[in-house]
Amino acid sequence: AQTVTQSQPEMSVQEAETVTLSCTYDTSESDYYLFWYKQPPSRQMILVIRQEAYKQQNATENRFSVNFQKAAKSFSLKISDSQLGDAAMYFCAYTGSQAGTALIFGKGTTLSVSS
Amino acid sequence: GAVVSQHPSRVICKSGTSVKIECRSLDFQATTMFWYRQFPKQSLMLMATSNEGSKATYEQGVEKDKFLINHASLTLSTLTVTSAHPEDSSFYICSARAADTHNSPLHFGNGTRLTVT
Numbered sequence: 001a002q003t004v005t006q007s008q009p010e011m012s013v014q015e016a017e018t019v020t021l022s023c024t025y026d027t028s029e030s031d032y033y034l035f036w037y038k039q040p041p042s043r044q045m046i047l048v049i050r051q052e053a054y055k056q057q058n059a060t061e062n063r064f065s066v067n068f069q070k071a072a073k074s075f076s077l078k079i080s081d082s083q084l085g086d087a088a089m090y091f092c093a094y095t096g097s098q099a100g101t102a103l104i105f106g107k108g109t110t111l112s113v114s115s
Numbered sequence: 116g117a118v119v120s121q122h123p124s125r126v127i128c129k130s131g132t133s134v135k136i137e138c139r140s141l142d143f144q145a146t147t148m149f150w151y152r153q154f155p156k157q158s159l160m161l162m163a164t165s166n167e168g169s170k171a172t173y174e175q176g177v178e179k180d181k182f183l184i185n186h187a188s189l190t191l192s193t194l195t196v197t198s199a200h201p202e203d204s205s206f207y208i209c210s211a212r213a214a215d216t217h218n219s220p221l222h223f224g225n226g227t228r229l230t231v232t
Contacts (some may be wrong), residue, residue, distance in 0.1 A: 035220060043153075043206060045223035091158065100164070102149045103210075103221050107158045 004094050006106035006110045014114050017057045020026045020067075021077045021109045023092030031097040034068070039108075040088040048090070051075065079111075087113045117143050121209050121224025128199055128231055136194045136227045138209030144189035145211035148223065150182075153206040162207075165192040198229040 003026045013019035025034070038050040051059045051068050058066050065084075067076045079086055089110050093103040118141040128134050138148055146167045151159040163184050164172040171184035179201075183195040192211075196203055206228050210221040 002127050043208075043226050045159075045208065045210070045221075047220045050220055089156075100147045100166075102164055103159075104161070105158045108156075110156070 002029075002032075002094055002096065002104050004104050004106035005091050006092055006109050008109045009107070010110045010112070012112045012114065013079070013086075015082055015084060017082050018078060018080045019038060019082055019111065021079075021090055021092075021111065023075045023077070023106055025073050025075065025092070025094050027073070027094065027096070029096050033095050035093040035095075035103065036064070036066070036077045037074075037091045037093060037105075038086075038088045039091065045091075049077065082113050084113050087111055104109075117211075117222045119209065119211055119222045119224040121227055123227060124225060126230070127165045128229070130200055130231055131198055133195055133197045134199055134229060136196075136209070136229075138192045138194070138206055138211075138224050140190045140222075141177045143211075145192075146189060148186060148192040148209055150176050150184065150192075150194050151208045151210065153226075154204075159208060162190060162194075180212055196229065199229070201231045204231045 005024045032053045033049045038046045038048050049059050049061045049064050063080045065078045089108045091108045092106040095103050120139045122137045136222045150161050150162045153159045161174050165184045165186040167186045173179045182185040186192040206226050208226040210223045212219040
């Protein structure tokens, strides 16, 4: 079975600084997809970024980028120029190659941003 | 963008009663919807996969007779918590993909906070 591990329950960063959230996963599949979701206090799930396993190039979305290391099964999220609005719980998620499969989430990392 | 509407957003019910939660895809058809449960400050745990026109697939440890799922159309899935007990109090979230491809991101409803008294 696939698993997703986020080893940092809490992280903190100052405004304008950079922070990296770590995520590792375990799978025997060669084709899969990885995501980072943000959940603010409203509890709405917001997609931050996604990565296709077959792509070597790391995905980027404005201030958000990932470091995808397929061999190491690592998928970290880097937030640059952190803003107060980035404060939230961040979940790393995995889905396999079969259509109709759900996302498997890590336990999450709570990010606080200070001014 | 793809929108998933979940209703109600908050419900309080008495122990022993049943509660129905609706999940609708507003601008797309979803052959598959997913139901998650989330306790405070914890992760989303998959409860079941709802398939249009067929029985839901439940995750291990989830009581199918307690959490009834019906996916009667391509835009509506319902979760009914039967004979609710205080331990069923939680945050329930539904989700769906706008396209039937595995790499499409899941779109989430805004969740339902269930409190059983």
